[in-house]
Amino acid sequence: MSLWWTTRRWWLAGGALGLFLLSVELIGEYRATVPAFTPIGSATIKLMLFVPVPVCLALAYCAQRFPPSPESTAVRPVGVYDGFAVVVLGSLAVAGVALIDALGTSPLAWAAGRNLLFLIGLTMTVGAMAGSTVSGVACVGWLVLVTLVGYGNDLHPYPWTVVLRDATDPVAGIATGVVFALGVAATMGRHSPLPGYTGYTGWR
Template sequence: MQWWLKARRVNTTLLTSYAVFVALVLLLQDVVADLPSFLTGGDNPVVAILMAPVPLYAALMMSLESRLPAAEDTGTRPVRLMDAGLVLTVIAAAALAGTVIGLSFASSSALAVGRNTAFLVGLTLCTRPLIGSPAVMTPVAWLLAVMLFGFDHGHPYFWSVLPRANDDPIALMAAAVSLALGLVGQMTLRPRAIS
């Protein structure tokens, strides 16, 4: 287990990115940026905290990509199961940080950061078997699409997921489905090899 933690860079990369994530949630919790909308011609009030999960999920993907294929494919340890546990632990830690900060500062946007992290990690894991390590850019493309096309006169569309209210059932279902499909892909499919 200790060698797996070192191989996945949990003590260095993931803990550092988690500290950056918590700092971003603290700093950006209710900061709103008015971005242009390509659909309505007006402004989109985008909460800046939507970008907070980026360093965390990027570090998680870097950890998952730091595998040793020969040793892991021939070994007897359940490495894929341990990787799935790492994914769930990171998402639980993000949800915990968002909940503590959201309740402490009465910030509804901070409360949704765990759901948003689960959605973005699930999205990345869904595309990872198809495109390999460049899948880390999939959530960035989603974030840009949401920021530029995801609002109708200041109200988020149902598909946008991230800016929706913390208790929105559509967003919760999308995050759960995205994460479940991503974990199934993580457990059953091999990531595309770098060529």
């Protein structure tokens, strides 16, 4: 367990989560106008949209760090440990967002928390299928995609974008729950335990 913790460096993900919560508190409702495929050629987005990125990149980095041989050759449910770490991180994010919302200092806190869970699920699912480097690209790529083509002619975001929707949007909420659950399941299945070393049995 200790080897798993030190090798994976989950404390980096914890630090990124702290940065996320601080950003949610400080950025608030600041917006920026960016190029987009809309009738006016641009769209106004909330800067809060990008605050989950450090957490997702940290998770992608931690997930690609394999345990050393003493750990990897033992019968240890490494995938279960990883999945548990993702759930704990998501739970801490929700708790932090709830506290910020209770203080009333950031009206977009819940939307940022939902977006974080969605992007974590996306990152971990893609990472299980295509590797951690691709998973980091998928996280950032999704944000770029929705920024460019996520708005309709009325400048309202499409439901499939998820991260552009209001915090109270039920479709985005359901999609987030499904994607996060897929990410946890993919993480748990990514590293199957290997048979342990049984010792030298002599020549046969």
